[in-house]
Amino acid sequence: xxxxxxxxxSSVMELIDGNRIAxxxxxxxxxxxxxxPARKPCLAxxxxxxxxxxxxxxxxxxxxxxxxxxxxxxxxxxxSISQAELFALIDQLNADPEVDGILVQSPLPKGIDExxxxxxxxxxxxxxxxxxxxxGKVAQEDETGFVSCTPAGIxxxxxxxxxxxKGKHVVVVGRSxxxxxxxxxxxxxxxxxxxxxxxxxxxxxxNLPALTRQADVLIAAIGRAxxxxxxxxxxxxxxxxxxxxxxxxxxxxxxxxxxxxxxxxEVAPHCAKITPVPGGVGPMTVAMxxxxxxxxxRLRGT
Amino acid sequence: xxxxxxxxxSSVMELIDGNRIAxxxxxxxxxxxxxxPARKPCLAxxxxxxxxxxxxxxxxxxxxxxxxxxxxxxxxxxxSISQAELFALIDQLNADPEVDGILVQSPLPKGIDExxxxxxxxxxxxxxxxxxxxxGKVAQEDETGFVSCTPAGIxxxxxxxxxxxKGKHVVVVGRSxxxxxxxxxxxxxxxxxxxxxxxxxxxxxxNLPALTRQADVLIAAIGRAxxxxxxxxxxxxxxxxxxxxxxxxxxxxxxxxxxxxxxxxEVAPHCAKITPVPGGVGPMTVAMxxxxxxxxxRLRGT
Numbered sequence: 001x002x003x004x005x006x007x008x009x010s011s012v013m014e015l016i017d018g019n020r021i022a023x024x025x026x027x028x029x030x031x032x033x034x035x036x037p038a039r040k041p042c043l044a045x046x047x048x049x050x051x052x053x054x055x056x057x058x059x060x061x062x063x064x065x066x067x068x069x070x071x072x073x074x075x076x077x078x079x080s081i082s083q084a085e086l087f088a089l090i091d092q093l094n095a096d097p098e099v100d101g102i103l104v105q106s107p108l109p110k111g112i113d114e115x116x117x118x119x120x121x122x123x124x125x126x127x128x129x130x131x132x133x134x135x136g137k138v139a140q141e142d143e144t145g146f147v148s149c150t151p152a153g154i155x156x157x158x159x160x161x162x163x164x165x166k167g168k169h170v171v172v173v174g175r176s177x178x179x180x181x182x183x184x185x186x187x188x189x190x191x192x193x194x195x196x197x198x199x200x201x202x203x204x205x206x207n208l209p210a211l212t213r214q215a216d217v218l219i220a221a222i223g224r225a226x227x228x229x230x231x232x233x234x235x236x237x238x239x240x241x242x243x244x245x246x247x248x249x250x251x252x253x254x255x256x257x258x259x260x261x262x263x264x265x266e267v268a269p270h271c272a273k274i275t276p277v278p279g280g281v282g283p284m285t286v287a288m289x290x291x292x293x294x295x296x297x298r299l300r301g302t
Numbered sequence: 303x304x305x306x307x308x309x310x311x312s313s314v315m316e317l318i319d320g321n322r323i324a325x326x327x328x329x330x331x332x333x334x335x336x337x338x339p340a341r342k343p344c345l346a347x348x349x350x351x352x353x354x355x356x357x358x359x360x361x362x363x364x365x366x367x368x369x370x371x372x373x374x375x376x377x378x379x380x381x382s383i384s385q386a387e388l389f390a391l392i393d394q395l396n397a398d399p400e401v402d403g404i405l406v407q408s409p410l411p412k413g414i415d416e417x418x419x420x421x422x423x424x425x426x427x428x429x430x431x432x433x434x435x436x437x438g439k440v441a442q443e444d445e446t447g448f449v450s451c452t453p454a455g456i457x458x459x460x461x462x463x464x465x466x467x468k469g470k471h472v473v474v475v476g477r478s479x480x481x482x483x484x485x486x487x488x489x490x491x492x493x494x495x496x497x498x499x500x501x502x503x504x505x506x507x508x509n510l511p512a513l514t515r516q517a518d519v520l521i522a523a524i525g526r527a528x529x530x531x532x533x534x535x536x537x538x539x540x541x542x543x544x545x546x547x548x549x550x551x552x553x554x555x556x557x558x559x560x561x562x563x564x565x566x567x568e569v570a571p572h573c574a575k576i577t578p579v580p581g582g583v584g585p586m587t588v589a590m591x592x593x594x595x596x597x598x599x600r601l602r603g604t
Contacts, residue, residue: 115442136438139483140417167508175490181441184486188477188502197513199501200490206469211499 013268016161016240016275018153022283025156026068029290033069041297042071043101043127043289044093048086048112049079054105061103064286070293073099083112087120094122100300101127101293124299127292129182138185144299146292151183153284154219154240158193161273163217163238165196171215173228173261175202179221179242187217208232220261230266239267239274242281315570318463318542318577320455324585327458328370331592335371343599344373345403345429345591346395350388350414351381356407363405366588372595375401385414389422396424402602403429403595426601429594431484440487446601448594453485455586456521456542460495463575465519465540467498473517475530475563477504481523481544489519510534522563532568541569541576544583 033040043065047058058074065072077089086104093102102125108114118130126134129148137145147155158165170187174180180200187196201211212218212232220228221242233239243261260277268274275281335342345367349360360376367374379391388406395404404427410416420432428436431450439447449457460467472489476482482502489498503513514520514534522530523544535541545563562579570576577583 115444132438132442132444133435134438135441136434136436139437139441139487140434140479142417142434166506169508169513177442181487181490184502185441185483188483188504195504195506197501197503197507199499200486201499202490202497204468204497205499206471211471 013271014161014273015268016157016273016280018157018275018280018283021157021160022153022287024160025284025287025291026064029070029287029294030068032294036069039098040069040071041100041293042073042098043103043293044073044075044096044099046075046077046086046089046093046102046104048077048081048105048108051107054107058105061286061289064290065293068290070290079109081109081112083116086112086117090117090120094120094125099125100297101125101289103128103289125296127289127296129292130178135177135182138182141189141191146295147186147288148178148182149285149288149292150179150242150281151186152288152292153281154179154183154242155186155193156288157240157275157281157284158217158238161238163273164192165194165217168196168216169199169214170196170217170219171199171201171212172219172221173201173208173212174219174221174223174242175200176221179219183219183221222261224261225259226261226263228262228267230263230270233267233271235270236272239271240281241275241277244277244282315573316463316575317570318459318575318582320459320577320582320585323459323462324455324589326462327586327589327593328366331372331589331596332370334596338371341400342371342373343402343595344375344400345405345595346375346377346398346401348377348379348388348391348395348404348406350379350383350407350410353409356409360407363588363591366592367595370592372592381411383411383414385418388414388419392419392422396422396427401427402599403427403591405430405591427598429591429598431594432480437479437484440484443491443493448597449488449590450480450484451587451590451594452481452544452583453488454590454594455583456481456485456544457488457495458590459542459577459583459586460519460540463540465575466494467496467519470498470518471501471516472498472519472521473501473503473514474521474523475503475510475514476521476523476525476544477502478523482521485521485523524563526563527561528563528565530564530569532565532572535569535573537572538574541573542583543577543579546579546584 045058062072093099102121119132123131123133126146129146134145172180172184184198184200187198209232213234217238219240225245241260241262246256249257258278347360364374395401404423421434425433425435428448431448436447474482474486486500486502489500511534515536519540521542527547527549543562543564548558551559560580
């Protein structure tokens with residue numbers, strides 16, 4: 001790996017442009033929604049309290065919904081809401097025939113059981129894909145379920161970049177319920193584009209570099225800035241960086257910049273394809289949320 | 303691997319005796335049930351038609367239940383039962399306060415959707431662990447769920463043989479919903495004894511032997527007699543053979559004998575531990591079914 005510390009980019013290296021791919025999906029959905037004769041899909045966005053990241057995420061979701069013609073309904077309960085009150089609110093949305101999708105923005109205040117809240121959302125409106133039943137459907141390869149937006153976005157990025165996982169060794173670093181486990185189950189599925197051989201590594205893995213170096217497709221979802229170094233990646237690999245980490249940067253007005261789990265400058269030069277951070281997996285999340293909302297609308301048949 | 307074709311068994315090789323471990327579990331459950339003051343756990347066994355293997359499996363489950371003091375109720379609908387009628391039967395059992403666990407013996411007649419039938423069983427009585435919600439709970443590491451009996455039995459065999467998966471590379475061959483996927487999720491869990499690094503291989507895997515040779519713990523669940531040969535296994539590995547395959551054998555009265563997915567004579571000599579077939583994973587299935595039935599009884603709090 002002579003070029004590991006060089007910043008010379010291989011002529012065959014291709015940047016996977018998440019912004020462009022997400023924009024394509026959003027445009028496709030806009031066209032699809034424009035053909036609907038009457039009622040448009042409606043997404044309920046529940047944001048508890050005023051966590052700054054949540055404010056920004058929910059605003060972005062609202063904007064994208066407006067852009068494509070999905071009606072959104074933003075509900076802003078106070079941070080003091082009890083779990084029982086939040087359940088009652090979700091039950092109302094579950095029962096509301098005008099609502100197709102429900103997203104409860106994470107994180108929730110301490111004292112509220114997130115998994116229980118996600119399980120309260122009716123599975124057929126669970127456009128975030130966090131309901132236990134929808135997780136089970138991912139394992140069952142049941143297409144009537146909803147796949148959570150980040151792993152679904154990763155699969156879409158790969159498909160739209162011409163990466164077929166069949167016969168490939170996919171190594172996932174990180175075993176979270178939000179990314180690592182569902183993307184491993186998706187990569188294993190028997191459907192076209194999937195059929196990968198899948199390894200899941202994590203904090204308890206012995207000799208991690210020996211495993212990551214075997215990856216034809218490496219998915220980094222650890223949540224640690226620059227964790228994946230050049231020597232951990234096989235030349236010619238496809239690298240998907242799921243991390244979004246803030247590192248201090250005095251040159252920025254905000255005082256920080258966003259970096260991924262992958263040391264981009266070291267890894268990119270000898271990759272076949274790689275996602276940047278920002279602009280890789282991140283933009284896909286909102287696009288897939290919109291795709292799930294339209295799917296929920298269609299499946300409900302209203 | 304000088305001893306790969308030799309039949310000399312290493313002095314350190316240990317046979318994992320599934321019959322003995324299953325008998326231990328059954329004895330523990332019998333002691334536990336004996337202490338119950340009043341009503342005993344009740345398991346409903348639904349067997350549709352007269353498939354000979356199903357007849358034998360259900361009889362074994364009934365016998366073990368009787369042995370430990372679990373009440374069983376065997377229901378034998380005709381092979382002509384419709385899916386709607388089977389649903390109605392399951393609904394009755396779901397609603398029956400005397401019934402703690404429900405098992406619908408697979409395979410079901412053609413024309414009946416097995417996954418839909420398993421999903422019809424109330425999750426809190428789903429002692430077979432095939433309900434979609436319970437699959438999702440395996441991914442969520444939610445201990446209120448039920449793990450299906452074969453993968454649960456594999457984890458129990460490992461635990462009771464002193465095999466801690468932490469820091470180990472677990473390679474699963476086979477990605478079925480019944481064994482491969484759930485055992486992969488279990489081996490990945492953060493709880494004591496698990497924390498394995500997990501690779502799932504299958505029919506579309508390229509260079510399978512290079513992956514199986516990396517396994518500290520190899521779980522073979524392919525359903526092909528003698529698929530795993532000596533050269534596919536690292537010396538010192540722990541091998542769990544989930545396969546139960548019939549091969550013709552004129553020396554047997556039945557005309558066949560049962561063999562696993564592993565070429566035992568080739569692999570055993572250089573293993574640390576290995577399960578035989580029969581007498582390895584097989585006997586664990588019924589023991590874990592009983593364990594799930596007692597758990598369902600306890601969780602229902604009746």
